[in-house]
Amino acid sequence: MHGEYKTPGGKLVVVDFDVVDGRLCGVEVSGDFFLEPPEALERIAGALEGLPVSEAEEEQLAERIRASLDEGVEMVGFSPEAVARAVRRALP
Amino acid sequence: MSEQVVTRSEAQARWRQYRWQLLYGEAFDPAMQMALDEVLTRRVGAGQRLPTLRFWEWTAPAVVIGRFQSLRNEVDQEVARQLGITVVRRITGGGAMLTEPGKVITYSIYAPPELVAGMSFVESYAFLDAWVIEALRSLGIDAWYQPINDITSAEGKIGGAAQARRFGAVLHHVTMAYDISPQKVVQVLRIGREKLSDKGIPSAERRVAPLRQQTNLPRETITERMIEVFATRHGLEEGRLQPEEIAEAEELVRTKFGTHEWTAILP
Secondary structure, three states: OHHHHHHHHOEEEEEEEEEEOEEEEEEEEEEEEEEEOHHHHHHHHHHOOOOOOHHHHHHHHHHHHHHOOOOOOOOEEOOOHHHHHHHHOOOO | HHHHHHOOOHHHHHHOOOEEEEOOOOOOOOHHHHHHHHHHHHHHHHHOOOOOOEEEEEEEEEEEEEOOOOOOHHHHHHHHHHHOOOEEEEOOOOOOOEEEEOEEEEEEEOOHHHHHHHOHHHHHHHHHHHHHHHHHOOOOOOOOOOOOEEEOOEEEEHHHEEEEOOOOEEEEEEEEOOOOOOOHHHHEEEEOHHHHHOOOOOOOOHEEEEEHHHHHOOOHHHHHHHHHHHHHHOOEOOOOOOOHHHHHHHHHHHHHHHHHHHHOOOO
16 A cells, blocks of 8 residues: 655655555655654654554544654654555555 | 844854865765765764865766655666666655766755754754855846755756754755756656645656756856855865765765665665
């Protein structure tokens, strides 16, 4: 599955994953955004890994991503909501 | 833009609190460029080097992808290989770009974080490139800053900036197209429709307006004016790369920037 979302005035977020037994699997988040520290990207992808598709509402996804990030993480040109929207767009 | 964040005299004072060094002239291959950026950022962060402005010269064409981009989503690697273009990944975020020797103007600023203290990322981009906008305008190019990180003009985008705040320093680098063929860009880079969705631009080719299209001046003349303007605004001394910096960068090419593991860290 492949979904993209570009934040207006911001950057592109791309999400690639498979759905296995109704869950998100092998989640990769990429794009031309800025993120400090860079390692936070693994936290964002990790927050989505294994999530049941049935629970993948945009708001819930964004909340999960937000909760996974340490204080001091800077997302520039994108947001937890942007990643969530890219996931939703990937799903049928 | 910078004037909205800090006044012009405050901005002046911020830059002027440092002695700036210029690195200009020596050409390196693409992986070495990536490595030098990391080494020089570390050195400035550790206080082992004065804040530095480096102009890049390239020995070979390259596609440089952003830290968070997917290699396969961004680059047609088969076309890159056929055209003899090396694909490397940099440590800053942002988008993929095509560079060729003599056809782009690329520079890096390595600065202490205090230079941009109190500014948001978005504010600091315009602040760190205000001297470039002045230099381009002084050459008759109607350039302005398009947040977050684009240097643009009525004819189209000239270049893009990317930043990382790491190793105790700020790395800010920019590539401007001088004579890059927009057709070649779309041949080797996959520029999706979603990316163009809020730009209102129908064709990817039209997104880039290389400097040579906007002025007849040689590339060196533009670079030299940029150096003049930086020197006048902020002060600038000639510097040189230290042998240990080059050695450290060569080691980083071997262990990181020249490896497939790094380039395909996001496959």
